[in-house]
Amino acid sequence: MKSxxxxxxxxxxxxxxxxxxxxxxxxxxxxxxxxxxSPTAVLDADFGLRNLDLLLGLxxxxxxxxxxxxxxxxxxxxxxxxxxxxxNLSLLPAxxxxxxxxxxxxxxxxxxxxxxxxxxxxxxxxxxxxxxxFKNAVAASKEAIIVTNPEIxxxxxADRVIGLLNSNGVKPIQLVxxxxxxxxxxxxxxxxxxxxxxxxxxxxxxxxLEDEQVIVSxxxxxxxxxxxxxxxxxxxxxxxxxxLQGEEIPLIDPSKEGSGLRDKLRRLMQTKIF
Amino acid sequence: xxxxxxxxxxxxxxxxGKNWLNELSLNIKSIxxxxxxxxxxxxxxxxxxxxxxxxxxxxxxxNLLSIESTNAESIVSASALGIQTFLKLKEExxxxxxxxxxxxxxxxxxxKIFFHQGTLRSGEILEVDHDVLILGDVNPGAIVIAGGNVKxxxxxxxxxxxxxxGDSHAKITALQLRPVQLRISDKIARGPSxxxxxxxxxxxxxxxxxxxxxxxxxx
Ligand SMILES: Nc1ncnc2c1ncn2[C@@H]1O[C@H](COP(=O)(O)OP(=O)(O)OP(=O)(O)O)[C@@H](O)[C@H]1O
Ligand SMILES: [Mg+2]
Numbered sequence: 001m002k003s004x005x006x007x008x009x010x011x012x013x014x015x016x017x018x019x020x021x022x023x024x025x026x027x028x029x030x031x032x033x034x035x036x037x038s039p040t041a042v043l044d045a046d047f048g049l050r051n052l053d054l055l056l057g058l059x060x061x062x063x064x065x066x067x068x069x070x071x072x073x074x075x076x077x078x079x080x081x082x083x084x085x086x087x088n089l090s091l092l093p094a095x096x097x098x099x100x101x102x103x104x105x106x107x108x109x110x111x112x113x114x115x116x117x118x119x120x121x122x123x124x125x126x127x128x129x130x131x132x133x134f135k136n137a138v139a140a141s142k143e144a145i146i147v148t149n150p151e152i153x154x155x156x157x158a159d160r161v162i163g164l165l166n167s168n169g170v171k172p173i174q175l176v177x178x179x180x181x182x183x184x185x186x187x188x189x190x191x192x193x194x195x196x197x198x199x200x201x202x203x204x205x206x207x208x209l210e211d212e213q214v215i216v217s218x219x220x221x222x223x224x225x226x227x228x229x230x231x232x233x234x235x236x237x238x239x240x241x242x243x244l245q246g247e248e249i250p251l252i253d254p255s256k257e258g259s260g261l262r263d264k265l266r267r268l269m270q271t272k273i274f
Numbered sequence: 275x276x277x278x279x280x281x282x283x284x285x286x287x288x289x290x291g292k293n294w295l296n297e298l299s300l301n302i303k304s305i306x307x308x309x310x311x312x313x314x315x316x317x318x319x320x321x322x323x324x325x326x327x328x329x330x331x332x333x334x335x336x337n338l339l340s341i342e343s344t345n346a347e348s349i350v351s352a353s354a355l356g357i358q359t360f361l362k363l364k365e366e367x368x369x370x371x372x373x374x375x376x377x378x379x380x381x382x383x384x385x386k387i388f389f390h391q392g393t394l395r396s397g398e399i400l401e402v403d404h405d406v407l408i409l410g411d412v413n414p415g416a417i418v419i420a421g422g423n424v425k426x427x428x429x430x431x432x433x434x435x436x437x438x439x440g441d442s443h444a445k446i447t448a449l450q451l452r453p454v455q456l457r458i459s460d461k462i463a464r465g466p467s468x469x470x471x472x473x474x475x476x477x478x479x480x481x482x483x484x485x486x487x488x489x490x491x492x493x
Contacts, residue, residue, distance in 0.1 A: 156396050156415050163395030199413055199431070201393065 012141035016157030018128030032241035034088035057221025067095025105139030174205035182254035
């Protein structure tokens with residue numbers, strides 16, 4: 001075996017709590033990074049409830065999965081599904097749920113090593129929870145993005161996951177706060193950005209606004225970033241990708257995104273960046 | 275060949291303000307060693323103080339190896355500057371004759387207080403038989419349990435249990451006490467609902483059979 005000394009960025013996208021937006025972020029970030037010129041692979045590590053293929057609209061093009069690659073029934077390039085409109089992006093689909101019974105951290109590492117030879121970014125869509133599926137994914141990752149929502153239970157679970165990542169030597173760990181509603185934050189019906197970063201003490205990679213278009217695009221199997229959407233969440237995802245690539249794009253405090261007349265005027269005059 | 279390392283002591287009472295500085299400047303010339311372990315006893319030293327001390331030593335080409343103190347703040351300041359630290363309990367420090375202390379004795383004393391560097395996150399449980407000092411926060415969902423005192427150089431937002439084996443004199447100290455729940459010995463209290471004033475260390479202890487929270491003594 002050759003030793004891996006590649007500078008491929010292997011990034012785990014995880015949350016602890018389920019349903020906070022990991023898969024949506026993985027899909028959009030994957031498309032975004034690829035469209036900005038970085039060869040990117042997305043790996044579905046959620047064998048139990050795989051749906052990264054769905055979100056990317058690639059379900060019907062899957063022939064082989066990570067399972068066949070590990071069993072050496074096919075080559076890696078046969079299992080990889082290249083995205084038609086964004087050929088810089090490939091998906092390595094999850095095998096069937098029974099894979100969970102035998103998959104070991106070493107297997108996951110092997111897959112990621114293979115991907116590292118071919119891609120600049122490997123994004124791993126992590127399953128919810130902190131059980132075996134999570135542990136396998138952590139073992140293969142170098143850095144991580146924690147996705148959370150401005151809700152106490154999501155933040156609590158994120159904190160738990162950060163502790164586990166720390167003890168596994170995964171770093172850096174950055175934070176994406178998803179489903180932000182400026183109005184609710186303003187009226188303090190929702191945790192503020194400070195409330196969240198105060199507890200989690202992680203650098204904030206970006207905010208993603210609550211946006212109906214996310215749901216529409218999910219159902220179509222076309223990530224927002226693919227169709228060049230100008231919707232709020234699409235811009236958020238694209239900014240996160242740029243920041244990952246080292247660009248410095250400032251965050252804006254949504255508490256200043258009020259709905260008063262003055263705020264509206266001000267908003268007209270400045271471009272919002274999330 | 276370099277000389278063997280020696281310890282020097284600073285034995286100034288806190289009421290004399292910065293007199294330790296004079297004493298140090300006077301003694302520093304007579305130090306016959308190129309490295310030193312410094313015992314600051316109960317002195318409260320800030321990062322600035324320690325930086326200054328370090329520079330004084332450096333001027334005499336003396337390397338400051340470690341700092342020993344009974345004062346948690348001094349320990350925090352020193353470790354913030356990357357200097358090796360030894361925190362000692364007050365009673366033990368008084369009992370123990372500095373001159374005759376061997377390394378192994380010092381190791382023992384050090385082990386009576388458990389040092390945890392970093393924040394305890396949700397789901398993490400830290401349990402020790404003696405005192406515990408945490409340099410970091412105890413987040414919601416995290417639990418710290420000690421046979422003796424719990425000292426937190428940070429915020430207590432989770433659960434703390436001091437005196438787990440029945441010591442009702444045990445205390446819980448933190449820069450910000452906003453716990454979910456407090457336990458001392460066999461007493462349990464829910465955390466205060468209002469936010470405390472920022473910037474004052476607070477301490478919880480048992481008074482007349484119930485757990486009370488007060489501003490921490492400054493000593
Ligand atoms: N910014 C957003 N605005 C509106 N809806 C969103 C946003 N982000 C995610 N959602 C919706 O939330 C739901 C859960 O998202 P997603 O599947 O990405 O979460 P997940 O963390 O991968 O879940 P699981 O833990 O089950 O894998 C989806 O229906 C998605 O459309
Ligand atoms: Mg998912």
